[in-house]
Amino acid sequence: MLKRRTFLLGGAGAVGALVVGWSALPPRQRIVASAPLRVRPGESALNGYVKIANDDTVTVMMCRAEMGQGVHTGLAMLVAEELDADWRDIRVAHAPVDGIYNNVESVVGDLPFRPDEDGVIKELTVWFARKLARDFGTSMTGGSSTINDLWQPMREAGACARAMLIGAAAEIWNVKASECRVEKGKVLHGSGRSASFGQLAAEAARQPLPRKPVLKDPETFRLIGKPLTRIEAASKIDGTARFGIDVLPDGLLYASIAMCPTLGGTVRTFDGSVAAALPGVQRVFSVDAYNGGTGGVAVIADNMFVAMNALDVLSIEWNDGPTKGLNNVAVVERLSQALDDSDGHAWYSHGDVDAALDRAAHTIMAEYHVPYLAHAALEPINCTAQIKDGTATVWAATQVPAVARMHVAKLLGIDAEQVDLQQQLIGGAFGRRLEVDFIVQAVAIAREADGRPVQTLWTRPQDMRHDFYRPACLSRFKAGLDAQGQLIAWHNASVSQSIVTTWMARNYHIPDIGLNLDKTVSEGAFDQPYEMPNVWIGQRTIDLPMPVGFWRSVGHSHQAFFIESFIDELAVAAHKDPVAFRASLLTRHSRHLAVLQKVASMSGWRAPLAWSDNGIRHARGVALHEAFGSVVAQVVDVSMEAGNALKVNRVFCAIDCGLPVNPNLIRQQVEGAIVFGLSAALKEEITLDNGAVVESLYSEFDVVRMDECPDICVEIMPSKGHPQGVGEAALPPIAPAVANALFALTGMRFRTLPFKVKLYSGSATCSS
Numbered sequence: 001m002l003k004r005r006t007f008l009l010g011g012a013g014a015v016g017a018l019v020v021g022w023s024a025l026p027p028r029q030r031i032v033a034s035a036p037l038r039v040r041p042g043e044s045a046l047n048g049y050v051k052i053a054n055d056d057t058v059t060v061m062m063c064r065a066e067m068g069q070g071v072h073t074g075l076a077m078l079v080a081e082e083l084d085a086d087w088r089d090i091r092v093a094h095a096p097v098d099g100i101y102n103n104v105e106s107v108v109g110d111l112p113f114r115p116d117e118d119g120v121i122k123e124l125t126v127w128f129a130r131k132l133a134r135d136f137g138t139s140m141t142g143g144s145s146t147i148n149d150l151w152q153p154m155r156e157a158g159a160c161a162r163a164m165l166i167g168a169a170a171e172i173w174n175v176k177a178s179e180c181r182v183e184k185g186k187v188l189h190g191s192g193r194s195a196s197f198g199q200l201a202a203e204a205a206r207q208p209l210p211r212k213p214v215l216k217d218p219e220t221f222r223l224i225g226k227p228l229t230r231i232e233a234a235s236k237i238d239g240t241a242r243f244g245i246d247v248l249p250d251g252l253l254y255a256s257i258a259m260c261p262t263l264g265g266t267v268r269t270f271d272g273s274v275a276a277a278l279p280g281v282q283r284v285f286s287v288d289a290y291n292g293g294t295g296g297v298a299v300i301a302d303n304m305f306v307a308m309n310a311l312d313v314l315s316i317e318w319n320d321g322p323t324k325g326l327n328n329v330a331v332v333e334r335l336s337q338a339l340d341d342s343d344g345h346a347w348y349s350h351g352d353v354d355a356a357l358d359r360a361a362h363t364i365m366a367e368y369h370v371p372y373l374a375h376a377a378l379e380p381i382n383c384t385a386q387i388k389d390g391t392a393t394v395w396a397a398t399q400v401p402a403v404a405r406m407h408v409a410k411l412l413g414i415d416a417e418q419v420d421l422q423q424q425l426i427g428g429a430f431g432r433r434l435e436v437d438f439i440v441q442a443v444a445i446a447r448e449a450d451g452r453p454v455q456t457l458w459t460r461p462q463d464m465r466h467d468f469y470r471p472a473c474l475s476r477f478k479a480g481l482d483a484q485g486q487l488i489a490w491h492n493a494s495v496s497q498s499i500v501t502t503w504m505a506r507n508y509h510i511p512d513i514g515l516n517l518d519k520t521v522s523e524g525a526f527d528q529p530y531e532m533p534n535v536w537i538g539q540r541t542i543d544l545p546m547p548v549g550f551w552r553s554v555g556h557s558h559q560a561f562f563i564e565s566f567i568d569e570l571a572v573a574a575h576k577d578p579v580a581f582r583a584s585l586l587t588r589h590s591r592h593l594a595v596l597q598k599v600a601s602m603s604g605w606r607a608p609l610a611w612s613d614n615g616i617r618h619a620r621g622v623a624l625h626e627a628f629g630s631v632v633a634q635v636v637d638v639s640m641e642a643g644n645a646l647k648v649n650r651v652f653c654a655i656d657c658g659l660p661v662n663p664n665l666i667r668q669q670v671e672g673a674i675v676f677g678l679s680a681a682l683k684e685e686i687t688l689d690n691g692a693v694v695e696s697l698y699s700e701f702d703v704v705r706m707d708e709c710p711d712i713c714v715e716i717m718p719s720k721g722h723p724q725g726v727g728e729a730a731l732p733p734i735a736p737a738v739a740n741a742l743f744a745l746t747g748m749r750f751r752t753l754p755f756k757v758k759l760y761s762g763s764a765t766c767s768s
Contacts, residue, residue, distance in 0.1 A: 144725025344540025360480025379427025468549025621741030628725025
């Protein structure tokens with residue numbers, strides 16, 4: 001079966017034979033890099049993840065971006081656990097670009113299978129995808145895949161280093177390796193001899209790499225599972241942490257850029273003479289649109305304030321981008337018309353939905369809609385670059401360093417190895433740094449600086465108005481209940497733009513061939529656990545000129561709102577408790593049922609009818625969702641305060657994310673995702689006026705403020721399973737949980753985001 005599939009994939013003859021042979025090989029190792037790690041004097045590299053210095057410090061190489069999710073701490077824990085290092089000696093550093101750091105599980109996570117789907121086809125496809133990602137993929141931070149992907153290789157890296165240190169000590173002491181052990185950064189022997197990691201590192205680096213390192217029994221873990229504090233926390237407190245915006249190489253110049261108001265536009269003509277005459281201005285010139293971005297006029301100056309102020313005196317005529325003439329009403333009309341014409345590709349179906357609907361005692365229909373959303377990360381878009389002597393140094397905060405390096409090299413006409421891309425901490429990304437438009441743009445600007453480094457910094461309005469937005473999406477439901485209120489038919493079709501197709505086109509020049517197989521647009525709809533006898537779930541993708549990208553939790557961010565809100569509508573129509581109704585659809589999904597029951601217990605669940613607390617009306621809503629391998633359930637308590645102002649009082653959240661590597665990080669990410677999702681549910685929307693984005697500041701694209709934030713209670717389910725995604729998994733359920741609570745409170749069903757209700761501002765805290 002494998003040979004036949006690979007033969008067909010590769011074509012006939014020699015190409016097919018090569019593909020067959022490649023497929024039959026075991027996956028390549030992920031421990032030793034293609035080139036030795038750079039080391040400082042007194043430092044030795046034991047593999048692609050571990051360096052040990054003679055002062056006993058252990059540096060763990062980080063091949064994923066730290067953008068507030070705590071992955072550097074979690075990944076360092078994996079290595080330190082297997083290495084038996086002293087946690088106080090652990091340091092982290094950014095890894096170079098190398099194939100061993102390719103993100104394998106993110107590719108597997110994008111395969112079009114339901115989590116509970118089994119069979120030979122899925123097994124072979126996953127095998128092939130893992131090999132493909134390891135050999136031809138890229139290093140990427142996204143899809144809540146970091147711990148999932150590196151759980152095995154980083155533990156193996158630590159275990160290999162431990163074995164090599166033991167081997168070095170045994171050789172020096174002329175004893176058997178089996179007689180030695182490691183404890184907190186030292187190798188010990190029964191005779192009383194001991195040596196620190198630093199004393200053994202140089203000799204250990206000359207030891208052979210173990211072929212099959214022995215990993216610890218989880219029952220013996222002493223670090224994994226503990227709520228350790230963030231490894232970079234102290235540097236963020238004392239200001240020594242370096243984000244992209246903090247890069248200050250010698251001789252630095254600064255650049256700002258005025259970009260076409262309509263997305264994807266370019267410069268027709270401009271007059272920069274007045275700007276060029278301003279004190280401190282070095283250069284004024286036009287810049288093309290790169291990697292799906294927008295063209296503009298750049299100003300290089302001695303400082304950023306001069307560069308930004310010079311933009312005000314530019315005279316520019318634009319070639320309008322493809323969004324010209326577009327507005328929100330037109331977008332909704334296009335989406336609606338597309339679903340009128342076709343339900344699209346069926347991602348999941350079984351039974352006979354039409355026949356079941358015909359015999360249903362009750363038929364319920366609904367339509368839901370969500371708008372475009374910006375990422376609006378706290379750190380605005382920036383990049384620093386220096387082009388000198390045929391090489392490039394790029395200081396970038398990016399989620400895709402290899403892709404960025406590739407496009408920089410292409411722009412400059414040099415080899416990728418001549419581009420030194422230095423990864424920085426990221427002040428929030430949420431998917432925006434999966435794009436490289438701003439990096440290539442910054443390099444194009446620095447190319448005009450005669451060898452001096454240039455930092456290109458976007459203003460907040462530029463960041464907000466030149467994003468790659470979460471797609472607008474429309475979803476339609478039709479379901480049937482029998483006379484006993486049992487769900488017997490479910491038909492759901494949604495429509496949006498394709499993210500994967502457009503991302504691949506602008507970054508790899510792979511054209512859309514119309515296969516309509518972007519799983520991310522339907523994730524959160526077709527892959528949920530509810531057991532239905534007759535079901536059809538499909539998605540249609542359409543072309544719209546708005547640039548779209550990966551936004552935190554991607555398709556789950558809106559499909560969960562659609563699905564869980566409509567499930568609640570069915571529970572009401574069936575005259576059943578919303579928790580009990582969901583539980584009746586999870587008889588074969590014990591993991592999901594356990595999470596649902598846990599959140600019901602945490603919240604003291606009662607039927608979500610309005611009740612009074614000292615004269616204030618309260619209600620609860622519930623939602624359950626699986627995303628990125630984790631199962632999350634939430635109950636929200638809302639009330640209507642004086643002046644009909646909505647107050648979200650408490651959010652109860654239960655999460656099963658597999659083995660909890662660091663409960664402290666998990667709680668932080670769950671709380672952050674809930675606040676992020678609340679902001680989108682209650683406030684945020686991108687508005688188009690004649691093709692230009694209206695919103696420019698947080699005052700217009702608002703976030704939940706401290707005095708609006710609910711108390712958040714998080715319970716982490718115990719598990720021995722493979723760790724799963726956390727950073728995005730808790731976002732999807734919050735919008736439907738609030739919507740369902742609002743219905744219980746007001747009798748009004750909110751089917752469009754944001755809810756645009758008046759919010760109560762009072763004292764509230766976020767807590768665990």
